[in-house]
Amino acid sequence: MPTIDQLSINLATVREKWDLRQAVEGCARAGISAVAPWRDQVARIGLQESARIIRDHEMRVSGLCRGGMFPAATEAGRRAADDENLKALEEAVTLGAQCLVIVVGGLPEGSRDIGAARGMVEEGLDKLLQAARPAGMPIAIEPLHPMYAADRACVNTLRQALDMAGRLGDGVGVAADVYHIWWDPEVEAQIARAGSEGRLLAYHICDWLVPTKDLLLDRGMMGDGVIDLPRLRGAVEAAGYDGLHEVEIFSANDWWKRDPEEVLRTCIERHAEMT
Template identity: 45%
Template structure:
């Protein structure tokens, strides 16, 4: 098999694969890294996972997730900021280069989109110095506009860039997820403006027609319409030198054995991304 050292495998792609087995397989397979989620890490034990990752010679390209800063009352907003502080500390313990921020949608019962975006900006301003002190970059993930109401009021690379630019790049950056940004007519121009701000790059594919379960119907690379190789080249032209992380939410994939999913992801990465 060709070089996989620039590939990272996000654990959500094989959701039910125990982390120790996943990490061992990724290391033995010659991958460069893994992307991790907080809940499985806690279940396996954060110190244990950190040791396994180091022993396998892997990089933790991302920890997911932080964010969800929007809430109807101040007490809940503060609880979420406090939880994000814990997430930063967890990322630092794991040696993760970034904490992914799914920023949050409209608070329940609200139509105040500008107010929700203000909550996101205020929370990041409070957290950014703390993250920088821990050597962790807060990676703002702009999400496709169909998720604006419930997951993230940050919908475009331009929004994410302008928000990130308020802070030093060692504190706040932008996560480029192919699924969420491929459609953007300003994509190439915005990537160029992100020079030094891209904190991570994730790939999967956009399948048409959209499945009924949109959140868990993302495609394996090559199954959809995104020119992932071209996007990777633009991301790297914009100064990104990190790993490419495969993160696929797909209910059918989750029913398969983890080693099968990893093997297919490696093949598809080489054929459609590298």
């Protein structure tokens, strides 16, 4: 059975009520010892102050969200993305993150060429890895559900992400987010592959509601939807993953409106019971 020591809270889960300081303090009160901040949350408080807060509360950082968004219609746009990813890398290192999570980006404006977009992603990751490897910061490609292929992520399955990581070499792996991969008929085989290749860097959990009212902002609490979470946890454990289980819930009309203390209590309970 999962334990609270395995639980990390992606701070998107409580972002509407708490800033980074409040979220870290709330997690500490609840007995949760790991978090995953977003870059905008860090920016509002400041990088050094965010690092101090995390350090003072002895929090582990399961990942920093996020880098990526590489494809662009112009060379200048691609250079700007490269520069922004180097900033994200610096922040991940300063915060002591276990990985920098990458949402790769979709089609450039005006494009219908998804193959070219994927090429831009691979080129951007290769550049980022030149800095990430010496810094000792693993890069975790997070494949997103195909509904996001055009605007958020043109890498949509673990197979695609692992193929890309294999071409790029050391220092890059995958973040397996159940919301995005649960439907994939290859999911268990590709989780096993990620483990055998040493590329399973992060594991994100929530649930898929039926009906889903908003494809971005209506994720479910574990146990409220249709994802077979115990099966997927079994797959990641069988693959050798012994890292943190990161709860990441975007829920504009439900969990974001609740008392964050209640949200954390529910995360703890459902993590133990349902995953």
